Amino acid sequence: MDRYLVVLAGAGLGGLGRYALGTWIMEKSGARFPLGTFFINVSGAFLIGLLMTMFTERLMPHPNWRLFLVVGVLGGYTTFSSFEWEAYSAVRGGDRWMGLLYVASSVILGYVAVWLGAVLVARR
Numbered sequence: 001m002d003r004y005l006v007v008l009a010g011a012g013l014g015g016l017g018r019y020a021l022g023t024w025i026m027e028k029s030g031a032r033f034p035l036g037t038f039f040i041n042v043s044g045a046f047l048i049g050l051l052m053t054m055f056t057e058r059l060m061p062h063p064n065w066r067l068f069l070v071v072g073v074l075g076g077y078t079t080f081s082s083f084e085w086e087a088y089s090a091v092r093g094g095d096r097w098m099g100l101l102y103v104a105s106s107v108i109l110g111y112v113a114v115w116l117g118a119v120l121v122a123r124r
Helices: 002-029 035-060 065-076 079-094 096-121
Strands: none
Touching: 002 035, 002 065, 035 065, 035 079, 035 096, 079 096
């Protein structure tokens, strides 16, 4: 049962962080491009690369740390379903190039962010 509570607590914190940061970024940028979701997805990708590499190559923390941080916090923080909806809405609204740019840049920069996070903490 404790594993479920650990994930629940992490997901709540991650979801709150996603909402607060995403809203703040969109208010500050005022852009058509969904910069809040984009930033959250790329930073979440970086953090999962960093954390999973730390947990598998450098540290051997209690398994609940992985459940809390990766499954919970990052699971609540990243916004793949929001990303998909925003891309669909852009295309449906006639802005196909914005939708394509959003999908391509999110996937490419997300991959680069995972790679960078892993490289920064990988054993050499």
